Amino acid sequence: MLRPLALGLLLVAVATVVVVDCAVLTENGMPILWQQTGGQLTDLPIQNDVLVPNPWHYLHRMSLYRLIIAATDPYMTSMGTNATDSPIWGLTLQLGWELTSGRLADPTGVTTCGTETGDRMCISTESWWGCANYYFSVIPFLSAAQQGFFGDNIPVQMQVPEGVTDYCTTYADCATRFPDLMAKWDAFYQGLKVAAVSEASDVEKKDHILGLYWAAHQGSMASVVACSARKASYSAPEVSFADSWQSSADFIAASNFQSNLEKSVMFMSPLPSRILKEGDRAPHIADLSADENHSLYIFSWMRSMNTILGGTMTRLWRSAMCSIPAREKGRALLEQLLLNPGFSTATFLSIISTTASSC
Structure with missing residues (x-):
């Protein structure tokens, strides 16, 4: 919780x-601080019946992944028999590595966000890595909510620090700014539902689902261009x-x-x-x-x-x-x-x- x-x-x-x-990816076999993340929607903030996660807090952002995995696992049986066979586990490890390697901290040095001497759980809006990950965490979560994976009519509004305007915060907002990206994540979630009732073999279902997943993943990757200006705060290497x-x-x-936990x-x-x-x-x-x-x-x-x-x-x-x-x-x-x-x-x-x- x-x-x-x-x-x-x-x-x-x-x-x-x-x-x-080499990189620190897990603790006790799970992603970094996994046990401290929220396993239920109600573990995240709710205001006026609207779910308002703070994606600039590491535990909140990792909770988005935990909730997506839990909601989609019933549709992922073709992935294998282990509880960690979903391809989404790769995204959780990526976020954890970004935390432990210092890549979520403020690269400008103006604030102590994400630093050892500041709020370690803080994800800086100035971090290129934190910005890039936004399109691999917030976008998939908003799409999953829109496609009914958390129940019907679950309004979600992402928190954003005061004065920051270049991040979309709702499904409608993100779909307007990045229509192709949101369409690819929607297609992934819709494909999960279709696969669940398909008579295709598990091998075929698995390959099809992974194809949809990576199409969405690459859609997110293409959208990372929106973060380009933040690279100016990093070294050439x-x-x-x-x-x-x-x-x-x-x-x-x-x-x-198949970006499951083990692989x-x-x-x-x-x-x-x-x-x-x-x-x-x-x-x-x-x-x-x-x-x-x-x-x-x-x-x-x-x-x-x-x-x-x-x-x-x-x-x-x-x-x-x-x-x-x-x-x-x-x-x-x-x-x-x-x-x-x-x-x-x-x-x-x-x-x-x-x-x-x-x-």
Whole structure:
């Protein structure tokens, strides 16, 4: 309760991947401070019969995820038998990592929001990461409410700090400002209901749901452009990492990666445990682990190579992800690239070129 608050030949090598935790993603096997989040709508503030969460408080924002997962789990049986198989768990870990790595704090230094000496639970409206996450938390929550996943006629109005006007706060407001984005999240939730009564196999249902989920996810990613001005408060290496992080989502999304808790921990553990500063250059950042350095190097390589090739690498990858079996192999390939330092980037390019031409 709240207080007041992822070709065939590469599969042989998958077992060689060794993951060493770097970023702090969980505590007691769950997302950061999960037990302190709200499991019921009534755990969030209500004023005049309107639900008014404060998305600028970490526990409130994480509670949005907890409520979405609980409401959608009955429609996610094709994902698997574990309670943590929903793809939405990946978003909870992302938010927790942003907290522990200091990325939700005020980067301008004007306030102590989110800092160790200030309100640690505060999410700064000036944080690029906090702003980007808004489109992966608030938007999905408002859409879920509109689609009836929390019951009928549940009005929601997000709180916003005084003087801040560039964040939408209601379904109508967000749908007006970002119609394509909201339509994609609505389609995801509507697709869950359709899948629940479909006679398709679980494999087909799972792939379809993940396709809708990643379409919505990429809609949110595209909307993050609204946060661009906030990058000015960060170092060049951190901005480069943020840009590379955004670009990598194209590959993960096209493979219909099942971002459940277990898989997300594996892929996100090598994320940098602190904000990058001037002079940081992977894979030679002394105070970051070998895994963190490797992940930063690979993220940068993927974005740079795709830019050099004029977007060809992304187009080839999307073409290669042309079937359920192909997407399964794609996820294994990403696993090798991101988590196995011994896996050659040249091999990655060779495999996706060959696979794309065979689709």
